[in-house]
Amino acid sequence: KGGKLLILPGDHIGPEVVHEALQILDIIEESTGAKFEREFDLCGGCSLDKHKDSVTEAVLKKSEEVDAVFFGSAGGPEWGHSQPNPESGLLRIRLRMQIFANLRPCNFVSKSLVHRSPIKEEIIKGVDFMLIRENCGGAYYGNKIEEEDYGCDPWEYKRSEIERVARVAGALAMQHDPPLPVWSADKANVLASSRVWRRIVHEIFDKEFPKVNLRDQLADSLAMLLITKPTAFNGIIVTDNTFGDILSDESGGLTGSLGLLPSASLAGAPAAPGTEPTQGRNNAGGVRGLYEPVHGSAPDISGKGLANPAAQVLSLAMMLRYSFNMHREADLVEEAVARVLNSKEDGGLEVRTGDLGGKAGTKEISEAIQGEVRRL
Amino acid sequence: KGGKLLILPGDHIGPEVVHEALQILDIIEESTGAKFEREFDLCGGCSLDKHKDSVTEAVLKKSEEVDAVFFGSAGGPEWGHSQPNPESGLLRIRLRMQIFANLRPCNFVSKSLVHRSPIKEEIIKGVDFMLIRENCGGAYYGNKIEEEDYGCDPWEYKRSEIERVARVAGALAMQHDPPLPVWSADKANVLASSRVWRRIVHEIFDKEFPKVNLRDQLADSLAMLLITKPTAFNGIIVTDNTFGDILSDESGGLTGSLGLLPSASLAGAPAAPGTEPTQGRNNAGGVRGLYEPVHGSAPDISGKGLANPAAQVLSLAMMLRYSFNMHREADLVEEAVARVLNSKEDGGLEVRTGDLGGKAGTKEISEAIQGEVRRL
Ligand SMILES: CC(C)[C@H](C(=O)O)[C@@H](O)C(=O)O
Numbered sequence: 204k205g206g207k208l209l210i211l212p213g214d215h216i217g218p219e220v221v222h223e224a225l226q227i228l229d230i231i232e233e234s235t236g237a238k239f240e241r242e243f244d245l246c247g248g249c250s251l252d253k254h255k256d257s258v259t260e261a262v263l264k265k266s267e268e269v270d271a272v273f274f275g276s277a278g279g280p281e282w283g284h285s286q287p288n289p290e291s292g293l294l295r296i297r298l299r300m301q302i303f304a305n306l307r308p309c310n311f312v313s314k315s316l317v318h319r320s321p322i323k324e325e326i327i328k329g330v331d332f333m334l335i336r337e338n339c340g341g342a343y344y345g346n347k348i349e350e351e352d353y354g355c356d357p358w359e360y361k362r363s364e365i366e367r368v369a370r371v372a373g374a375l376a377m378q379h380d381p382p383l384p385v386w387s388a389d390k391a392n393v394l395a396s397s398r399v400w401r402r403i404v405h406e407i408f409d410k411e412f413p414k415v416n417l418r419d420q421l422a423d424s425l426a427m428l429l430i431t432k433p434t435a436f437n438g439i440i441v442t443d444n445t446f447g448d449i450l451s452d453e454s455g456g457l458t459g460s461l462g463l464l465p466s467a468s469l470a471g472a473p474a475a476p477g478t479e480p481t482q483g484r485n486n487a488g489g490v491r492g493l494y495e496p497v498h499g500s501a502p503d504i505s506g507k508g509l510a511n512p513a514a515q516v517l518s519l520a521m522m523l524r525y526s527f528n529m530h531r532e533a534d535l536v537e538e539a540v541a542r543v544l545n546s547k548e549d550g551g552l553e554v555r556t557g558d559l560g561g562k563a564g565t566k567e568i569s570e571a572i573q574g575e576v577r578r579l
Numbered sequence: 580k581g582g583k584l585l586i587l588p589g590d591h592i593g594p595e596v597v598h599e600a601l602q603i604l605d606i607i608e609e610s611t612g613a614k615f616e617r618e619f620d621l622c623g624g625c626s627l628d629k630h631k632d633s634v635t636e637a638v639l640k641k642s643e644e645v646d647a648v649f650f651g652s653a654g655g656p657e658w659g660h661s662q663p664n665p666e667s668g669l670l671r672i673r674l675r676m677q678i679f680a681n682l683r684p685c686n687f688v689s690k691s692l693v694h695r696s697p698i699k700e701e702i703i704k705g706v707d708f709m710l711i712r713e714n715c716g717g718a719y720y721g722n723k724i725e726e727e728d729y730g731c732d733p734w735e736y737k738r739s740e741i742e743r744v745a746r747v748a749g750a751l752a753m754q755h756d757p758p759l760p761v762w763s764a765d766k767a768n769v770l771a772s773s774r775v776w777r778r779i780v781h782e783i784f785d786k787e788f789p790k791v792n793l794r795d796q797l798a799d800s801l802a803m804l805l806i807t808k809p810t811a812f813n814g815i816i817v818t819d820n821t822f823g824d825i826l827s828d829e830s831g832g833l834t835g836s837l838g839l840l841p842s843a844s845l846a847g848a849p850a851a852p853g854t855e856p857t858q859g860r861n862n863a864g865g866v867r868g869l870y871e872p873v874h875g876s877a878p879d880i881s882g883k884g885l886a887n888p889a890a891q892v893l894s895l896a897m898m899l900r901y902s903f904n905m906h907r908e909a910d911l912v913e914e915a916v917a918r919v920l921n922s923k924e925d926g927g928l929e930v931r932t933g934d935l936g937g938k939a940g941t942k943e944i945s946e947a948i949q950g951e952v953r954r955l
């Protein structure tokens with residue numbers, strides 16, 4: 204059990220929270236006998252400082268060879284005018300690894316954090332969907348034109364790009380009994396790429412996932428409905444790179460705790476427990492992927508021991524589940540985080556950082572999570 | 580005073596609410612002596628039925644000649660598979676009229692509706708921004724490619740398209756003392772068109788609106804911040820067609836009352852009271868524009884007398900203000916709507932439709948608004 208990791212802590216709070224998450228991995232190794240070979244390298248501002256590039260060819264190469272990449276966060280004001288920008292490192296890794304499916308869960312890890320949502324409790328309570336953003340195509344990649352008086356980004360999709368991300372949505376839906384409903388969000392009333400998207404998504408579901416209830420949803424009205432009726436989308440949402448970028452950040456706002464949001468970017472559909480992935484398989488029998496918290500590098504609190512490591516730890520849980528088929532351990536880590544954050548009333552430890560209304564620092568949270576992981 | 584109107588009631592509840600809004604216009608005519616020449620025509624499903632096209636050349640031509648277009652709503656399930664779709668009529672009018680600036684206010688017309696927002700009162704109270712969406716360019720127009728296995732929408736902007744919409748934002752900001760802050764939302768960290776957008780918006784503000792505080796805001800993180808800190812954007816947000824489409828519907832969700840959201844699409848920057856527009860001027864000395872509620876044609880409640888006419892009436896107010904320089908009358912209509920919707924506690928009439936928790940029908944609301952307009 205286990206495998207090869209490339210660890211890219213990145214900038215500012217990135218290294219701080221990655222360090223804490225790796226303590227949890229140590230405990231998992233001890234208790235399960237799994238071994239995770241860890242190689243550290245640079246991406247983002249730190250790579251710009253050292254190599255004058257946001258990521259080097261050597262790192263890109265390694266990212267293709269390992270079983271999973273564990274990423275912190277990249278960027279900061281000191282590289283505000285850098286060419287290339289620090290974020291471009293991540294974009295290039297995504298493309299190189301062909302991690303075309305970006306998964307962002309929208310739910311409450313800890314029940315007693317529901318009241319921290321900007322949305323009224325009766326509306327947001329019980330929200331639980333997975334947003335899948337196509338992550339290697341559309342307007343964010345391709346042959347851009349940038350001139351003095353003109354700019355163009357071709358927003359394009361070809362069949363294979365749509366099919367593979369549709370399959371991730373279908374496979375995840377089928378891991379539940381009954382299968383989860385899937386919403387495919389597009390603007391087929393306006394965009395040609397959306398019309399092709401919609402048609403091909405339906406073809407794949409008709410052929411390969413006939414049991415899944417697939418519905419089309421216009422992306423603009425989805426942006427409204429996610430606020431007014433978020434639980435109506437409990438299940439899976441799959442959408443293109445641009446809409447996914449906006450809608451996934453909107454979903455992050457719904458729960459109101461940026462410090463708790465993990466993400467996974469996968470090179471294939473995750474296999475159900477006990478089976479193996481058919482695309483993007485790594486040497487560990489899971490799917491190749493990159494795991495990172497949604498929050499950025501938070502330069503304002505970096506170096507102060509204040510950053511909440513929970514999102515990074517939850518990203519680790521996603522990594523154990525999707526890239527290493529360690530489903531039990533993934534559940535366990537998530538449960539540990541929930542217990543630490545939960546209020547005392549609800550039987551939790553109520554250890555929380557400032558962003559969640561608490562007073563704990565990075566270390567305290569981390570140690571509390573470690574304690575729970577050991578106990579479970 | 581007054582001028583020429585093209586009225587396109589459209590489908591389903593469109594004609595019902597347009598009819599009520601025009602009663603208000605009658606009262607304005609009586610009390611001010613203004614004359615509005617009204618020509619009615621078809622756009623949307625009704626045009627498809629009669630002319631096999633979502634809008635005819637004759638209507639497009641008229642839309643260019645009148646001072647303003649007053650639009651209901653287009654579409655419905657009966658045209659779900661029509662080629663072209665009913666919405667395309669509106670897209671073609673937008674392009675033909677060159678109404679490149681879509682204005683969507685996000686605020687509470689009536690204070691006592693704050694509690695109906697899905698967002699907690701302490702977070703949403705006092706929200707008041709105007710979102711300006713570029714409406715004739717970007718990915719939604721241009722040379723699309725739609726094939727069996729491939730689709731492409733060029734997301735492109737040229738200097739003139741960016742300059743003119745930036746000027747609308749600047750002009751609106753300058754109508755306040757001190758000027759309102761402006762946020763320009765883009766994805767300059769990824770998109771070439773966004774980088775050109777950002778640079779040109781800054782050039783225009785530096786040269787023409789040096790007193791306005793202009794800030795850049797990434798569109799994805801804006802989608803999150805609009806939920807967690809909506810009042811932080813009180814002022815003006817200007818953004819491209821795609822981001823604007825999603826973010827304006829998201830903003831609609833914030834207040835939670837779709838039946839109350841008006842919109843204006845303008846062919847130039849509105850002039851300050853007492854001055855004249857420099858671009859898109861109509862024969863009435865205002866700016867050419869199309870006015871429509873944000874809600875769709877609501878086929879489920881059409882023909883039942885249940886539709887809330889408030890958004891259509893508020894769109895009329897925007898028309899009086901921007902296309903006919905009737906600022907006082909515009910304020911008056913908005914005040915009348917507020918008084919009708921306001922709770923009795925707050926000195927209002929508390930006449931509300933089902934979507935706002937009330938029992939009133941279309942007629943009742945309309946008559947109450949008429950009564951208030953007469954009284955004011
Ligand atoms: C940093 C940026 C390039 C990136 C994106 O837009 O893809 C980020 O916003 C994200 O959502 O992961």
Ligand SMILES: CC(C)[C@H](C(=O)O)[C@@H](O)C(=O)O
Pocket residue numbers: 392393423666667669670824
């Ligand atoms: C109907 C559709 C073409 C339109 C758009 O996307 O522009 C609508 O969603 C809107 O926002 O006005």
